[in-house]
Amino acid sequence: MRNLTGGGAWLVLPAVLLLAAFFLWPVGELVARSFRDPAGAWVHYQRIWEVPAYLRILNRTLVISAMTTVICVVLAYPLAYRLVTASPMGRAVILVCVLIPFWTNLLVRSYGWIIMLNPQGVINSALMGLGLIDEPLRLVYNTTGVLIGMSQIMLPFMILPIAAVMARLDPKVTHAARSLGATPVQAFFKVYLPLTMPGVMAGSVLVFTISLGFFVIPALLGGSREILLAQLIEFNINQVLNWGLAAALSTVLLIATLGLYWIGDRWFGLGRIWGLK
Amino acid sequence: MTARAGAAIRIERLNKIYGDLKAVDDVSLDIAAGEFLTLLGSSGSGKTTTLMIVAGFALPDSGNVWIGDRPITQLPPERRGLGVVFQSYALFPHLDVKENIAFPLRMRRVQAAEIERKVARVLELVELGAFRDRRIGQLSGGQQQRVALARALVFEPPVLLMDEPLGALDRKLREQLQVEIKRIQRDLGVTVIYVTHDQEEALSMSDRIAIMAEGRILQTGTPDEVYEAPHSAYVADFLGESNFIRGQASETGLLARTDGDPRCMAAARATVAAGAEAVGIVRPEAIRLEADTRGLPNQITGEIELREFLGADLRLSVLTPVGALTVRTPRLGQHAGLLPGARVTLGWSAEDMALFPADKGGT
Numbered sequence: 229m230r231n232l233t234g235g236g237a238w239l240v241l242p243a244v245l246l247l248a249a250f251f252l253w254p255v256g257e258l259v260a261r262s263f264r265d266p267a268g269a270w271v272h273y274q275r276i277w278e279v280p281a282y283l284r285i286l287n288r289t290l291v292i293s294a295m296t297t298v299i300c301v302v303l304a305y306p307l308a309y310r311l312v313t314a315s316p317m318g319r320a321v322i323l324v325c326v327l328i329p330f331w332t333n334l335l336v337r338s339y340g341w342i343i344m345l346n347p348q349g350v351i352n353s354a355l356m357g358l359g360l361i362d363e364p365l366r367l368v369y370n371t372t373g374v375l376i377g378m379s380q381i382m383l384p385f386m387i388l389p390i391a392a393v394m395a396r397l398d399p400k401v402t403h404a405a406r407s408l409g410a411t412p413v414q415a416f417f418k419v420y421l422p423l424t425m426p427g428v429m430a431g432s433v434l435v436f437t438i439s440l441g442f443f444v445i446p447a448l449l450g451g452s453r454e455i456l457l458a459q460l461i462e463f464n465i466n467q468v469l470n471w472g473l474a475a476a477l478s479t480v481l482l483i484a485t486l487g488l489y490w491i492g493d494r495w496f497g498l499g500r501i502w503g504l505k
Numbered sequence: 506m507t508a509r510a511g512a513a514i515r516i517e518r519l520n521k522i523y524g525d526l527k528a529v530d531d532v533s534l535d536i537a538a539g540e541f542l543t544l545l546g547s548s549g550s551g552k553t554t555t556l557m558i559v560a561g562f563a564l565p566d567s568g569n570v571w572i573g574d575r576p577i578t579q580l581p582p583e584r585r586g587l588g589v590v591f592q593s594y595a596l597f598p599h600l601d602v603k604e605n606i607a608f609p610l611r612m613r614r615v616q617a618a619e620i621e622r623k624v625a626r627v628l629e630l631v632e633l634g635a636f637r638d639r640r641i642g643q644l645s646g647g648q649q650q651r652v653a654l655a656r657a658l659v660f661e662p663p664v665l666l667m668d669e670p671l672g673a674l675d676r677k678l679r680e681q682l683q684v685e686i687k688r689i690q691r692d693l694g695v696t697v698i699y700v701t702h703d704q705e706e707a708l709s710m711s712d713r714i715a716i717m718a719e720g721r722i723l724q725t726g727t728p729d730e731v732y733e734a735p736h737s738a739y740v741a742d743f744l745g746e747s748n749f750i751r752g753q754a755s756e757t758g759l760l761a762r763t764d765g766d767p768r769c770m771a772a773a774r775a776t777v778a779a780g781a782e783a784v785g786i787v788r789p790e791a792i793r794l795e796a797d798t799r800g801l802p803n804q805i806t807g808e809i810e811l812r813e814f815l816g817a818d819l820r821l822s823v824l825t826p827v828g829a830l831t832v833r834t835p836r837l838g839q840h841a842g843l844l845p846g847a848r849v850t851l852g853w854s855a856e857d858m859a860l861f862p863a864d865k866g867g868t
Contacts, residue, residue: 398595406562407561408584409612
């Protein structure tokens with residue numbers, strides 16, 4: 229192999245050039261711009277720190293991302309278990325159900341949710357038709373809508389790392405636990421859950437970091453008053469043209485993301501989930 | 506650990522069907538307290554399924570299992586109280602050695618001091634005292650096997666079930682652990698059902714062997730019995746090496762087929778009616794060479810085709826009129842002429858040739 233590729237360095241050259249020209253350089257430029265204000269290098273960061281509205285938005289972004297993560301864990305864990313224990317046919321069905329939405333355009337899905345969730349939408353009509361509720365539930369244009377949309381989109385990012393860990397686990401460990409006197413519930417909490425926790429942590433780091441910077445779903449399904457960080461950045465770029473502040477906010481997001489990814493890689497083997505190590 | 510007697514196991518007419526495959530077909534066994542019984546068979550013979558039914562991980566379609574006088578067929582595995590050692594060990598990698606071993610005691614809510622004491626004793630028993638705080642990932646295969654054994658024994662089960670426990674280890678370690686498992690089993694008096702496909706392992710460790718094929722038990726007996734007096738050509742073939750000589754049964758033995766006229770051979774044990782197609786089976790070590798053949802009823806000459814050096818023994822493949830015969834003979838005391846191309850005379854007694862119907866399995 230070595231002789232065939234001559235060491236192989238040139239194989240990655242196109243990708244490296246592309247990445248450098250269209251990703252690393254612009255991101256570097258963005259970070260640099262956040263410090264380039266005539267009034268002082270840290271002026272934007274100072275503003276972020278001092279204006280309560282910005283901190284509120286940062287805080288809300290963290291909370292919504294955390295809630296999305298928790299919802300995804302709860303939904304994904306049993307699904308991942310079914311996925312790895314199913315017959316090949318069942319596995320294909322589950323994978324398709326998980327991945328088809330994943331392949332569907334984000335906007336299409338978001339408008340789909342609006343159709344489903346709005347006050348005259350399918351869900352509210354059905355619930356009112358059944359007499360379960362008297363007036364429509366507020367399911368969209370608020371935090372509920374954002375959580376529903378984000379959880380659905382993030383689900384595959386949670387399922388796949390968890391399923392990868394479950395698939396690698398020796399299925400005999402739960403048998404062993406049972407033979408040693410553990411009830412099914414004990415075997416789950418004492419053995420299966422701890423051993424699949426790395427998958428949960430890896431998926432959580434992934435979902436949380438992607439959620440932090442999510443724009444489309446909060447913009448379409450969220451309320452206009454409860455905006456998240458990505459919307460704030462967009463607002464500063466397109467509406468008020470304060471690129472310096474937008475750059476500073478982006479840098480905060482970038483550092484948070486890199487920091488979380490580092491934690492995920494260092495302690496929860498995120499790199500292993502992708503097959504990199 | 507206190508030496509305490511194992512329990513008898515009674516397996517009665519077990520059946521288990523997967524799809525259209527009879528995984529276990531009318532299997533019955535009576536295992537005495539403290540006995541070491543091996544289920545021996547190739548993969549797909551039903552030995553592991555039988556073990557899993559006893560362990561409680563598979564429900565039989567019909568039949569029953571008793572431990573002592575307690576019926577356990579319907580009990581979930583955690584209420585059977587049997588020690589199980591899996592081929593993959595199935596240790597808990599998130600726990601260290603001592604916590605792996607303490608697991609069954611914690612499940613039984615044993616007091617902390619008592620756990621400490623029992624874990625220490627069983628670690629001593631498997632000679633892993635120095636490893637109590639190690640992570641599972643830091644152990645070699647052999648050490649992991651011992652931890653699995655310790656974990657299955659620490660709660661003093663009356664019965665230990667072992668599913669190919671040494672399958673993943675290299676030969677030397679396997680032999681060493683065979684001796685050790687045997688010693689521990691004898692010291693504790695625990696009843697063992699041991700599953701393996703390795704006939705040497707079965708022969709060296711077992712009090713009794715049950716040979717399985719296609720879900721059925723073909724023969725049960727002590728290692729000597731099943732080796733010396735196989736009930737079928739399949740068993741003879743499966744256990745150790747055998748030479749198969751084809752022909753027709755006669756009143757006194759076998760009319761062995763050759764290129765020319767059939768040769769008359771004497772056989773002692775025959776389960777075939779005269780005139781029927783039959784196969785005569787001779788163990789390679791039962792065949793004598795040259796001068797040693799004097800006076801033997803069955804004699805044949807052939808040409809040495811292959812000579813294999815096995816250390817203590819030589820194995821020769823000799824082309825004879827009745828086919829290629831394998832001969833295993835002690836290396837010492839043999840003359841140097843046993844080389845490929847040389848002609849030798851082979852001979853064996855009537856007692857060393859058993860006749861079986863030719864149409865029955867494995868040949």
